Amino acid sequence: MTPAELSRTVLRSVRGAVEEQELSVPVPARIVVGPPPRPGCGDYASNVALQLAGPAGRPAREVAEILRKRLAGSAGIARVEIAGPGFLNFTLGDGALTALVRQVLAQGDGYGGTWAEQSPDVFGEVVDGAFRAVAGCAAGGAREAVVGEVLARIDAAAGTGGRRDGGRPALVPVAYDLATLTARLGSDEARWALLRPAAHDPVRVPERPVQRESNPRFRVQYAHARVRALVRNAGELGFVSEPGDVGRPAGAGGPAPAARRAPEQAPQRSAPESAPAAAGPFPCLQALQTLLATYPSVIDAAARLRAPDRVLRHLEATADAFFRWHDDFPPLPVGEQKPLAVHRARLALAEAGGTVLANGLRLLGISAPAHL
Numbered sequence: 001m002t003p004a005e006l007s008r009t010v011l012r013s014v015r016g017a018v019e020e021q022e023l024s025v026p027v028p029a030r031i032v033v034g035p036p037p038r039p040g041c042g043d044y045a046s047n048v049a050l051q052l053a054g055p056a057g058r059p060a061r062e063v064a065e066i067l068r069k070r071l072a073g074s075a076g077i078a079r080v081e082i083a084g085p086g087f088l089n090f091t092l093g094d095g096a097l098t099a100l101v102r103q104v105l106a107q108g109d110g111y112g113g114t115w116a117e118q119s120p121d122v123f124g125e126v127v128d129g130a131f132r133a134v135a136g137c138a139a140g141g142a143r144e145a146v147v148g149e150v151l152a153r154i155d156a157a158a159g160t161g162g163r164r165d166g167g168r169p170a171l172v173p174v175a176y177d178l179a180t181l182t183a184r185l186g187s188d189e190a191r192w193a194l195l196r197p198a199a200h201d202p203v204r205v206p207e208r209p210v211q212r213e214s215n216p217r218f219r220v221q222y223a224h225a226r227v228r229a230l231v232r233n234a235g236e237l238g239f240v241s242e243p244g245d246v247g248r249p250a251g252a253g254g255p256a257p258a259a260r261r262a263p264e265q266a267p268q269r270s271a272p273e274s275a276p277a278a279a280g281p282f283p284c285l286q287a288l289q290t291l292l293a294t295y296p297s298v299i300d301a302a303a304r305l306r307a308p309d310r311v312l313r314h315l316e317a318t319a320d321a322f323f324r325w326h327d328d329f330p331p332l333p334v335g336e337q338k339p340l341a342v343h344r345a346r347l348a349l350a351e352a353g354g355t356v357l358a359n360g361l362r363l364l365g366i367s368a369p370a371h372l
Contacts, residue, residue, distance in 0.1 A: 001076035001092055002100065002293050006044055007033045009077070010088070013070040014048065022066050025055040033090075034297075035290045042081065042089035043096070043290065049086040060086025097289050097349070101243040104292060104352040112296045112359050113157025142178035143171050143203060146194045146365075150308045153363045158303035174203040185209050188366045192217040195364060196312050211372075216316045220357060221369055223319035227354030228370040230331050234347050237332070239339035241348035249282055249328035284324040288353065291318045295356045299363070308364070315360045322353045 001009075010031045017023040028051070036045040049064035056063055064086040071080045071088075079091040104111050174181075174194065181190040189209040196216070197203055213219050234240065295314065302310045331346035333339050358368040 003033045042091040044090045098243045101352045143174045143194045220315045220319045224357040225372040242344040243348040244345035247342040288321040288325045
């Protein structure tokens with residue numbers, strides 16, 4: 001169950017409570033479901049009960065209990081709990097991760113947006129004018145042109161056709177033309193520097209591109225390249241991905257960690273020691289699952305708020321979560337060990353992560369390398 005599906009399920013519970021006169025409130029147009037505020041609070045959380053408490057004239061926890069009873073036993077939801085003043089915390093049922101990985105891999109380039117449903121010609125028409133603006137932008141207009149182009153891509157992916165209130169964001173300008181920035185930093189680094197700050201923040205132009213993990217653009221591209229290397233290495237070992245149970249972390253009853261095979265010409269990451277077994281969901285796995293599941297909502301929010309920087313930050317978080325998960329849940333067998341079902345499942349999850357990274361980089365007009 002994705003956050004969007006969970007949001008619709010919660011909305012149906014509110015509508016049912018209103019129709020059966022358990023609550024007397026206007027039914028909201030949409031309900032926000034997101035990651036919980038801290039680990040151990042389920043897979044997702046919503047403050048819908050707090051939002052409805054005022055109009056209902058009832059305590060938020062009482063409203064939350066009404067909704068909890070209606071949501072308990074819903075397909076895909078294992079547990080609903082009330083926390084704090086009235087937050088609803090949701091724990092998804094077994095198989096949620098497998099279903100998510102299948103969905104991401106099945107949708108491929110279309111995961112997170114509708115642009116895969118459009119012909120290349122139609123999508124090209126949406127962004128062609130923005131590309132021309134980038135190519136001919138004057139000094140100081142580089143940021144506006146690149147942001148405009150990327151927003152056109154995001155609108156196409158979100159299916160809005162550019163119909164959003166508020167128009168273009170007011171940007172703090174940068175005193176460079178795009179040709180100068182590209183010559184100095186390369187296309188990928190120049191675009192990342194222009195897109196990463198929020199609209200009201202200034203652009204910090206680096207002296208030179210840095211090909212190491214301190215650079216978030218490099219981390220994101222390196223994570224994608226690492227996924228492609230895993231797929232190649234798995235092929236050499238004679239197995240392919242298959243969504244399923246990814247098992248437990250290495251050192252907690254799962255397969256021992258394999259030495260990381262870094263992408264060609266990429267610096268080797270130092271692998272931290274495997275985390276000890278934890279009660280309940282493993283934080284690194286849960287974090288990666290949440291980031292993959294919420295990617296479509298991030299695209300929608302970026303379109304609605306005219307904020308492409310949200311996509312960059314989500315990609316950074318996804319890359320970092322992928323590396324943490326990778327170190328504790330190695331997808332490749334060790335030494336003479338035969339590939340197991342758990343390795344195929346982990347490879348499928350890695351491929352899902354690579355799909356999200358590639359789709360996001362494509363929206364930004366930044367390369368998704370198979371080798372680094």
